[in-house]
Amino acid sequence: MEHFEAIIIGGGSAGLAAAVTLGRSRRTVLVIDEGNPRNAAAQHAHNVLGNEGINPLDLLARGRQEAIGYGARIIEGGVENLTGSLDTGFSVSAAGNTFSAERIVLATGLIDDLPSIPGLAQAWGDTAIHCAYCHGWEVRDQEILVLGIGPMSTHQAMMFSHLSSKITFVNHTPDALNNENRATLAALGIPVVEQPVKAIDFDTQGTLDSVTLADGQKISAQALVVASRMNAQASLYLKLGGQLAEHPLGTFIQVNEMGATALPGVYAAGNASNLGAMVMAAAAAGTIAGAAINADLLGNQLAKVQAQANP
Ligand SMILES: Cc1cc2nc3c(=O)[nH]c(=O)nc-3n(C[C@H](O)[C@H](O)[C@H](O)COP(=O)(O)OP(=O)(O)OC[C@H]3O[C@@H](n4cnc5c(N)ncnc54)[C@H](O)[C@@H]3O)c2cc1C
Structure with missing residues (x-):
């Protein structure tokens, strides 16, 4: 041996x-x-x-x-x-x-471990990102959706709010937000959409385009922030x-x-x-x-x- x-x-x-x-x-x-x-x-x-x-x-x-x-x-x-x-x-x-x-x-x-949403694995590391230090500069000033799935999500929204003013928080998992989190997002001026994400959509070039919510409504996005x-x-x-x-x-x-x-x-x-x-x-x-x-x-x-x- x-x-x-x-x-x-x-x-x-x-x-x-x-x-x-x-x-x-x-x-x-x-x-x-x-x-x-x-x-x-x-x-x-x-x-x-x-x-x-x-x-x-x-x-x-x-x-x-x-x-x-x-x-x-x-x-x-x-x-x-x-x-x-x-x-x-x-x-x-x-x-x-x-x-x-x-x-x-x-x-x-x-x-x-990522939430199970169609399209997320495809975008991971490119337009689906987790870390403001790894990817934040690259998505500065872009339309950013933060996927609300837990306590880390509000923190992520705060981190990215310093890099772009176009942030929306999508409350994907109902228990992602407590009152304190909601107060933080309100203080940062970040709107909260109260619906889960059903799918992530790409344009014909394969670039992130939008997310589709449970009721079928689409929100356009250039980057999706998600905690693993x-x-x-x-x-x-x-x-x-x-x-x-x-x-x-x-x-x-x-x-x-x-x-x-x-x-x-x-x-x-x-x-x-x-x-x-x-x-x-x-x-x-x-x-x-x-x-x-x-x-x-x-x-x-x-x-x-x-x-x-x-x-
Ligand atoms: C999408 C994404 C982007 C990132 N971007 C950045 C960035 O821009 N800047 C930055 O500083 N950090 C970035 N990070 C974080 C970075 O990936 C980690 O800091 C880094 O990879 C940690 O290094 P590591 O050696 O601990 O683990 P890893 O780099 O994951 O290496 C672990 C290695 O061990 C191997 N391994 C596991 N189990 C076994 C086994 N049983 N037998 C043999 N081999 C095994 C794996 O295959 C792998 O090769 C990013 C992370 C992600 C997810």
Whole structure:
């Protein structure tokens, strides 16, 4: 069985940043990635310093080359099984092989669960958007509909109201708005339409055109803001015996400031442990987890040398 000091599961910004840090520290590193980063539907990644507006897949291709340049090995595929512990070592199965590791980084990202509305998946990441920092500048001054589906929706309406004065809130889910939310929207001058959305409509070029409400009425829109429920991809962590933490917007793997989870030897970084992390924050978390693992391994090596010197 091939052995690595660290195996990183997930090769998005978080996982690749961890791989670069560990590779530069002369650690043997394997990244296993099934190649479905969260922002794959977007053409551009914004707020990425030094790479502003880069295509998300191009950014990761660069990151992979950087990690490989420092000796990391990368294989494509989904990790099917993860077993073991800090004491026994970890065993990772993927792509028909099993590998062993002393430390694990879970950089598996999250899943965006979207409301089930015809057309929404098609527009996601393009004209159906969730984040003012990722897409807000691009839709400034446009006609924006905010889909009211929960407590996050009023917050989104507030965020986008700074970018456009043409905002309408569509109260898709009846319990999306409490009195406080309604007061916020009224103070911001955002009209509320009290009907669910039945479908999202596109023009002949495939560009968002309008939404159709339950009664058949259409409201024109250039952008649709929608909150997803965000759940960390954490089945491997659960298999190891970990527990997920609850967040109003989903579930995630709790870590300390160095990325260590409650399971010794297992680290997590990026959206798996921080639902709000954008690309640079995910990468920063990966770097920190990589550095923490290197320090941890150095401490072990030192302890062994000292034990041998003073048996
Ligand atoms: C539409 C959209 C647009 C966005 N735009 C921006 C933006 O402009 N700027 C910005 O800063 N942020 C943006 N974001 C947020 C950005 O996507 C995240 O910050 C970033 O992807 C988090 O990186 P990550 O490494 O944690 O996870 P991901 O990038 O999602 O990477 C996780 C990787 O792990 C892999 N994986 C999962 N499970 C397994 C497994 N069992 N085995 C092997 N591999 C596995 C996945 O396939 C994936 O390749 C956007 C998000 C969305 C949804």
